[in-house]
Amino acid sequence: MILNRAFFLQDTNTVSTNLIGKVICCNNFQGIITETESYIGMNDPACHAAKGITKRTKIMFGLAGFSYVFLIYGKYHCFNIVTEALNFPAATLIRGIKLIHPPYTYINGPGKICRLLGIDLTYNAIDITLSNTLYIKDIGYQLPYRSTPRIGLSKGLDKMWRYIITDKDFSTTTPFSY
């Protein structure tokens, strides 16, 4: 079943951990989510919204379940989903997936995911609880994960808000047996 508003309205770390094992569907690609990160509120120095509402960050203050896509280093896109209550700026970043169909590719890194799935700035501010081109579904997987500090930051490294799958079947480019 497709994840609904109530799923994304929860605490961001609840959303980030519950997204492990869910399936992102976009442009005919379907991938198990294997890695996520939380960015939470104006007191999180690594969160883009920490400095307030801007043209770019306003989506994070909006309704949970909308996409937040941004360009990084002039070349790559990062795909997030807005979480928590209206006016509380937070989101979950999708950092790793494994295709559930051939060629069963394991993709680690938000830029590479967006490149493969075809996600660019035109995919920003989409309601993924209503869209039929970009959405996330639950296929009943409950997969173990561990938490670590977030990747690539100069601030907010004290937070253990990166979640990554521990089952090796989902971190290799080979079919999995579930």
Next chain:
DNA sequence: ACCCCGATCGTA
């Protein structure tokens, strides 16, 4: 108008 920076990636 100008300057600095970055939730990355591929190459070395």
Next chain:
DNA sequence: ACGATCGGGGTT
């Protein structure tokens, strides 16, 4: 370890 590359955001 490092450079590419360009929009966002702050400052002049």
